Amino acid sequence: MGTVFKLVDFGCRGVEGLNMELAAGRCLGLTGPSGSGKSLLLRALADLDPYEGRMFLDGVEAVRMPAPQWRRKVALLPAESAWWHDTVAPHFDALPASWLEGLGFDARAMEWQISHLSSGERQRLGLLRMLAQRPAVMLLDEPTANLDPKNTARVESLLEGLRRETDPVMIWVSHDLDQLRRCCDDIMVLAHGRLTALDEAAAGDGGDRAPEVPRL
Amino acid sequence: MNVIVLSPLDLGLAGALVIVLALISLRMGLHLERQLLLAALRTTVQLLLIGLVLKALFSQVHPGWVALMAGVMLLAAGREVVGRQKRRFTGLWGFGLGTLSMFVSSFAITVLALIVIVGPQPWYEPRYAIPLLGMLLGNTMNGIAIGMDRLTGSAWDQRTLIEGRLMLGQTGQQAISHLRSESIRSGLIPIINAMMAAGLVSLPGMMTGQILGGSAPMDAVKYQILIMFLIAGGTGLGTMTAVWLGSKRLFDERQRLRLDRLRKG
Structure with a gap:
């Protein structure tokens, strides 16, 4: 009996009238043209923006939970991570060394100066920081956008391992359809405020590519 | 003399x-x-x-006239605070927040000084009440305007950082605590500097005026010291109140950063 993340008549600036239920271990891939509201949808799910309708985690409605608690459980990894201490370490409470190694770092990374991090390092460390909170639902906003193929593979394999171990719900936003096919159970397209299954969206196009998905 | x-x-x-x-x-x-x-x-x-x-x-020593004068001064100072902010709160909050903070700090301290310290008869004697209130309002206004401008301006600029902290499960007040302290500090620095430099670099205007007006230097100095302390107290209290209220207003009950509650000044 694991987590269930449920949306009822959910609406925000990105999408309207969304009804959805994601069981533990499910990974939903989300794609769509730039500006279609994917990031706005993730922000609203993390309760960072006002929304309409209702959200539930394990039967408990979001409004019944203090917002900080909700955000620790339904954690958003933004495309740009924010850092406020001088070095990496103070941003973490505890972090399994295996995760750090899994993303190509060693323990010394904890002593690094934030101002010296590359965008790829920031993105991977940002992911680790979110994972360290052990969220039940992970909202991943283009988690590999700044990464080279090797590090992209590391991130995918770390997340795949976590899925097997801890059964989180994942919503994975990406423009890379191949990545979504590798990592997700279902893929949906967000366009014009509506979510459609990729197959349906693609059907009208006569191919396996959604009409609203940019050519990559 | x-x-x-x-x-x-x-x-x-x-x-x-x-x-x-x-x-x-x-x-x-x-x-x-x-x-x-x-x-x-x-x-x-x-x-x-x-x-x-x-x-x-x-x-015409009458409490009604003194109150009217004090009210007009307060509203003028409130307008000035709003006018000096690059990003101000929308609606009544923009004007109300600074004005309320000034009212709480300046008026309370003026009344305290009149009744407990200076002790004119009656306590609202305008010759004492109005100049005291004027000096307190003028300085509190500066502190509050600087503090609020700093708070709203840096909340706007550091949106990503504040929301990054919210995403990790911090409350709004935790996520903005560093900005709150900086804003209060920047509001208080002018009066701290003024106290540091008083007498060495600058002869404060009020004291100079009193001396030119015929008071003995030591009497003028004592009044100036009193005023400096009152101003420090008023500015500190007022700035803290304004920044505290402002930092509450920046978040809603779900601890979301609500920059839509600000507009360009």
Whole structure:
């Protein structure tokens, strides 16, 4: 009996009238043209923006939970991570060394100066920081956008391992359809405020590519 | 000691300085002459008017008139605080927040000083109440305006950082705590500097005025020390109140950063 993340008549600036239920271990891939509201949808799910309708985690409605608690459980990894201490370490409470190694770092990374991090390092460390909170639902906003193929593979394999171990719900936003096919159970397209299954969206196009998905 | 009363000719001679300055500005193409003359004219008219008002107020010692005067001063200061902010709160909050903070701090401290420390009879004696309140309001206004401008401006600039902290499960007040302290600090620095430099670098205006007006230097100094302490207390309290209220207003009940509650000033 694991987590269930449920949306009822959910609406925000990105999408309207969304009804959805994601069981533990499910990974939903989300794609769509730039500006279609994917990031706005993730922000609203993390309760960072006002929304309409209702959200539930394990039967408990979001409004019944203090917002900080909700955000620790339904954690958003933004495309740009924010850092406020001088070095990496103070941003973490505890972090399994295996995760750090899994993303190509060693323990010394904890002593690094934030101002010296590359965008790829920031993105991977940002992911680790979110994972360290052990969220039940992970909202991943283009988690590999700044990464080279090797590090992209590391991130995918770390997340795949976590899925097997801890059964989180994942919503994975990406423009890379191949990545979504590798990592997700279902893929949906967000366009014009509506979510459609990729197959349906693609059907009208006569191919396996959604009409609203940019050519990559 | 008798005060040497200034004649209109004396003021005219001093005013000639501004006119000379305006002529130089015209000659050098600084485009400051209109502003200079307008400012000089406004200073003259506004101060003469307030002189008349004070004259009437001092001859009619009535709490109603003092309260009216204090109210007008407060509203004017409230407008000034709003006007100095690059990003201000929308709606009534924009004006109300600064004004309320000034009211709480300046009025409370003025009343305290009048009743407990100076002790004129009656306590609202306008000769004491109005100048004290004026100096407190003027300085509190500066502190609050600087503190609020800093708070709203940096919340806007550091949106990503604040929301990054919210995403990790911090409350709004935790996520903005560093900005809150910085804002309060920046509001308090002018008065701290003024206290540091008083007497060494600068002779404070009030004290100088009192001495020119015929008071013994030590009496003037004691009043100046009192005023400095009152201003520090008022500015500190007022800035803390304003920044605290403002930082609450920046978040809603779901601890979301609500920058839509700010608009460009």
